[in-house]
Amino acid sequence: MRITHDHALVREWELVLVSQGLAPHVGESMDGFVLSVRADEAAAARAALAAYDEENLRAARERVTPPEPMSLFSGIILGELLLLFFFITSLKTPAFPWLQRGSADAERILNGELWRVVTALTLHADIAHVLGNAAAAAIFFSAVCSILGAGLGSVALLFAGAIGNYLNALMYGSHGSAHISVGASTAVFGAVGMLGVLGMSTRRRTTMVARRRWLSVAAAVALLAMLGTAGQRTDLFAHLFGFAAGVVMAALVVITRLKAPGELTQLSCGAAALAVIACCWYLALA
Template structure:
């Protein structure tokens, strides 16, 4: 996550804030008070990032100080009693030498645009592949050759684990998956980069389909990108957990991302009818494993050339798998 903050002038609260978004009023470990500071307290910093503000406060609490967080129009103001101000400044400086904050420049949409575009591209690929498979050439046996047929996968047709991700039973099926894929692919892209996110999505989906084939009877057949989508959910939870564990001030809440991911799996990944619950589960589990690996291998999103390489290789893999399927 990119974090921004600014110093507070002790005489007023009109300090510049680098986050343009309004402060989200959600639950907190700390007691948020009114914007006015008592005369005996010194305002130190202001931010619109709640996690960052609570990190500061937790650092000071662990040093035996008594910080307070107050909400104002400028953001969340960190204050301490006047007699603690020197120790607080020194403590925060020492903490930030070990955990340097990443300052985000105020450029409208400059960081969010690539992630949003990645989600749009993934959703678009699903829609295009659906309309090609159901309406472009009825002579091509798309579903016969590309579905995740458990028996055929186990007999060696491994390309089906990939091609099945691009096939959907009907318009409602592909629309729901395209929306979900766009959302989760965007979120994952924001954490690891667009190309790496695309590669991880396909890898989690294909891996989930392979494990699902071992679990089911040979006659089991499935299609759809939901295995990859729940892989993304698992990756987001795992990445969030590992990254919080690495930040000393956030370790207390390290379980929150994985709990949220499990809740999404329970709410969206189960159901009756034709829902392949085990494909969702295996995609989620594979995604969790890949998320942990990605968190350790790439603590920060890799360079653009790596993103392009991963994205291009993944697209080439999709095309190659369909060539194998239709030959």
């Protein structure tokens, strides 16, 4: 039925057929190892081996190469942009009421000022606040980009942060509580959540054992616990919602088997992310 010089391979074929309730026989000939079955089992054996071959081919297509050493380039650019925008918004002028018009004010968000879920990600309370988020972005955003690419990673990070801010506003608004927040940390924790899921998926497809796959999730949760609850002014729920949004977005990437797109698509995604931020600020200041 099948012939090969690979003894391990013929044993794999044999096990496949045995698992289907068939009775294969492995013999030797001048041409190699011979796998054979009874004539009445030939059709079932061919179908079982064809399915086995197809599964192996699918696994080979899905197998990912180990990620390249993480470059800080994308994250450093994002960190520099956060710092630059902080210094711009620090120049308080009546014509540009940045904090008043761009902060994540829960009541105003729920009253229709949805641009705030995006603009708040670009604002920071003080130099320590922005430096912390810029440093975190250099690490976690770069890690996400090493898997999804800079353009798609930018879109994912922006959406995770925006969704996290909206859910945070919804939570406070449902209790009738006034709440105002600023900062990129919601998006940063979205990146942490994404890394937990994407890291687990990458390890699974590189045939690491199941117990190690969950280390990525455990590490992400540990980071959330250590970084997301520190400090008196920490917006814990914004961090939690950003983290959860990142987990869901990464799960969608895994479920849809989305791969990092090509350069043109990456550029388009990056441009789209910048355009969304620009449009939101236009609405905020109009």
